[in-house]
Amino acid sequence: MTSDRRLALGAGLLWGCMASLPASPPSDFRFVEVAAEAGLDRVLLAGRPGKDHLLDSAGAGAAWIDYDRDGHLDLYLVNGWRLEGGRVVEKGNNALYRNRGDGIVEDVTERAGVADAEHWGSGVAVADFDGDGWPDLFVTNFGPNVLYRNRGDGTFQDVAAEMGLQAPGWNTGAAFLDADRDGDLDLYVARYIEASLKDVLEARPTLDWKGVVKVALGPFGLPGATDRFFSRDGERFVEATEPSGLTDRARGFGFAVQAHDFDDDGDLDLYVANDSDANFLYRNEGGGKFQEIGLWSGAALDANGAAQAGMGLAVGDVDGDGLLDVFVTNFSEDFSTLYRALGDAFFEDASRPSGVGPASYQPLSWGAVLEDFDSDGDLDLAIANGHIYPQVEEHPDLGIRYRQPNLLLENDGRGNFTDVTGRAGPGFQQAESSRALVAGDYDDDGDVDLLVTHLDAPPSLLRNDGEQGNWLRVECRLPSGSPWAVGARVTVTAGGRRTVREIASNGSFLSAHDPRLHFGLGTASQADRVEVRWPDGTVTRLDNVPANQRLLVVQATEQTQPGARTERR
Amino acid sequence: MNNRILCSIFSLLLLSGGVWAQAPADVTSVPPQLVDSYDSLADTILGAKRTERNLVLSILATTYNHARATYGQAAASLEADRDASAELEKLAALVSQLGNEGDAAVAAVRKRLLEGGHHHNAAGEQQGIYDPGFVIVTRAAKKTFLDAAREIGRLSRSPDPDTLRRQWGEVSAQYASLIRDE
Numbered sequence: 001m002t003s004d005r006r007l008a009l010g011a012g013l014l015w016g017c018m019a020s021l022p023a024s025p026p027s028d029f030r031f032v033e034v035a036a037e038a039g040l041d042r043v044l045l046a047g048r049p050g051k052d053h054l055l056d057s058a059g060a061g062a063a064w065i066d067y068d069r070d071g072h073l074d075l076y077l078v079n080g081w082r083l084e085g086g087r088v089v090e091k092g093n094n095a096l097y098r099n100r101g102d103g104i105v106e107d108v109t110e111r112a113g114v115a116d117a118e119h120w121g122s123g124v125a126v127a128d129f130d131g132d133g134w135p136d137l138f139v140t141n142f143g144p145n146v147l148y149r150n151r152g153d154g155t156f157q158d159v160a161a162e163m164g165l166q167a168p169g170w171n172t173g174a175a176f177l178d179a180d181r182d183g184d185l186d187l188y189v190a191r192y193i194e195a196s197l198k199d200v201l202e203a204r205p206t207l208d209w210k211g212v213v214k215v216a217l218g219p220f221g222l223p224g225a226t227d228r229f230f231s232r233d234g235e236r237f238v239e240a241t242e243p244s245g246l247t248d249r250a251r252g253f254g255f256a257v258q259a260h261d262f263d264d265d266g267d268l269d270l271y272v273a274n275d276s277d278a279n280f281l282y283r284n285e286g287g288g289k290f291q292e293i294g295l296w297s298g299a300a301l302d303a304n305g306a307a308q309a310g311m312g313l314a315v316g317d318v319d320g321d322g323l324l325d326v327f328v329t330n331f332s333e334d335f336s337t338l339y340r341a342l343g344d345a346f347f348e349d350a351s352r353p354s355g356v357g358p359a360s361y362q363p364l365s366w367g368a369v370l371e372d373f374d375s376d377g378d379l380d381l382a383i384a385n386g387h388i389y390p391q392v393e394e395h396p397d398l399g400i401r402y403r404q405p406n407l408l409l410e411n412d413g414r415g416n417f418t419d420v421t422g423r424a425g426p427g428f429q430q431a432e433s434s435r436a437l438v439a440g441d442y443d444d445d446g447d448v449d450l451l452v453t454h455l456d457a458p459p460s461l462l463r464n465d466g467e468q469g470n471w472l473r474v475e476c477r478l479p480s481g482s483p484w485a486v487g488a489r490v491t492v493t494a495g496g497r498r499t500v501r502e503i504a505s506n507g508s509f510l511s512a513h514d515p516r517l518h519f520g521l522g523t524a525s526q527a528d529r530v531e532v533r534w535p536d537g538t539v540t541r542l543d544n545v546p547a548n549q550r551l552l553v554v555q556a557t558e559q560t561q562p563g564a565r566t567e568r569r
Numbered sequence: 570m571n572n573r574i575l576c577s578i579f580s581l582l583l584l585s586g587g588v589w590a591q592a593p594a595d596v597t598s599v600p601p602q603l604v605d606s607y608d609s610l611a612d613t614i615l616g617a618k619r620t621e622r623n624l625v626l627s628i629l630a631t632t633y634n635h636a637r638a639t640y641g642q643a644a645a646s647l648e649a650d651r652d653a654s655a656e657l658e659k660l661a662a663l664v665s666q667l668g669n670e671g672d673a674a675v676a677a678v679r680k681r682l683l684e685g686g687h688h689h690n691a692a693g694e695q696q697g698i699y700d701p702g703f704v705i706v707t708r709a710a711k712k713t714f715l716d717a718a719r720e721i722g723r724l725s726r727s728p729d730p731d732t733l734r735r736q737w738g739e740v741s742a743q744y745a746s747l748i749r750d751e
Contacts, residue, residue, distance in 0.1 A: 220680075220683055220684060223681075223684065224677070248673075249674045249676075249677060250673035250676045250677050251677045251680065277676070277680070278669070278676070292673070293662070293722070295662075295666075295668070295669055295715060296662055296664065296665040296715070296721075296722045297719065301715065304712060305668065305700075305708060305711040305712040305715050306700060306708070307700070342723070343726070344723070344726045346719060346722065348719075
């Protein structure tokens, strides 16, 4: 019997055990708003008050990035512009906040050179694209994109033009991935609609909504923009959308995109959330070629076969079966959709039986995070909400608000969710028109905190002060020193449960999470096994890893001894 | 609407001033020449709608025939205990296209029509029978096709001739029902 066969047999036995996973007891969640005391004060601009064009209301992303590699998560915020009528009155600066490590951040935007005020910002992805060990920032724009190469001295340089990545248009979500497994990172960029700044400035609310109010037109009635794929070719990126099989022939209204190994065959596939169109699932066929299988894999439409208004994404194993499930946020008065994985990149819509759909029906949802917020061993779900039509405030009879509370849904360990927003602490009781939602342990206390952006307001920083089970934070460091091991798959087995997570350059709605993976262990005092499958397919295994520690796993190279080099701190 | 039709309408409008001028002062009805022209245009508009229906029927027929041939190949492969995964995935893709009234490129055309305000089955959409822009395939039929497509696709990983036969039976019956209703 080969070692692979033995592994497969072991996994099969483990899954058999997990079918009878006990439900986890309800937890005490508590999130507290600390943005102001931390010093997060940048107002994120979003067009006109009336949101006359969809660009006014789309919002922008945010990223946790330890740009100076001091061990503390720093924060990057993407910003839009402010309009009045048909005029641009303020071009918002993006912001980089350095985390001092004492709960206070300092604005280092100017010093770092990452303001990008000349562009209306959209999304962000983080990865070490040049392999020098320093995390870089890719900022998508309504206009040319920006690739900020991290010089490693606290400053960045925009190299998008020389790298071939400017690609003007309304760019939205972006995901780095090593599509062809040649050792360097390629890039997928989703795009929304074809529109010029003139179109935006001249837009007026013309769409009759529910027969009572005129609102911004779209996305129907506006031409969809095709997504793009850029392959790394030597020193530059070259557009390789068509030869890679990634041609967006449906001209979908693309928002979020994520790269994960949905069929667990060792290479990264792509999932794209489209607004009002079928979502895409591009299966990686190897060699950098993809096939779109969304419709027949069950991942493109809802249970009724209807296309929904896909906005944001969260990917994680919600039911402990070792498979990556997909959660897609959608428009108000519609379920956000949980696509439960069936294996081999097949999915079924489990929104109703899981409880996720009914809980998410009323709000208009954007960012989403699957994280174990109480460290009890399963992934809970946080959702950022906010409407795009401020005009609804003038019609209370509609029962829809522009500013909406965000949602926290607790997982019972079997993939069944309960709305616990009401007992999630004061941080979840505020109402804004929220967009990005990003997860990271910014205060290094072993639990997962949240950053939320809102239209025309400073962001919220929701510190997690809730009760926690045991936990393990796993940082996968590449030989270059970068923690952005995009595509690395970490499997933690503890207390009879096996949890699979992957590192991605981006997530949620046009944003990027902490690349250090959090694993709740519940009452288990150790992880029986931690296994890291690196992007190149090599595997590091660690047994009997004590709980409640930040585990650093460094990929072994030919220069290091065979096996893992593991540091604990 | 093509340029020729636009030119015709423009010409009619130019002529209309003269037509009104020739009409007796006490007559308030629209001049018959204009009504005739409009009637003619109605033929064109309604004809275009019929053409759209026929075109979509052709797309469905082509896709179905392709799917039927692929089903035969897949079933034969399974019968002979050969690897049928490629054929099964191809069949799954084709069946999903039946549900989607064509592939992604057709969906883009449909979206363009919607952007222009054209809903072939506007009333049916209001009643929840059709998805926006769909011409032949009802929501219920779409679901049948898509569910079958997924199950056929899954057979590529765990082949089972009986399941394939059953799923194809559902696809065939659904297709026959749609065509019969036309």
